[in-house]
Amino acid sequence: MMKNPIWDIDDGDFMFRTSDNMAIDSDGHMMMRMSNNMAMDMDSGDIHFTSSWSRYQDDEEDD
Secondary structure, eight states: OOSSOEEETTTTEEEEESSSSEEEETTSOEEEEEETTEEEETTTOOEEEBSOSHHHHHHHHTO
16 A cells, blocks of 8 residues: 555645556546656546656555
8 A cells, every 4th residue: 555645736636556557536536647747537638747656666665
């Protein structure tokens, strides 16, 4: 389980990773990672700027 959520800058809410490239936000929208700081809302196709995903991958390696 993720220690730290990913911050969705555009919506002002959090996303929680479900896999390396997928997350779900606090509204229940599936988000697909496009880069370290971008994700696409799988429902609307909108691109969202986010906090870095790579930082959280490094955290998991320490567990």
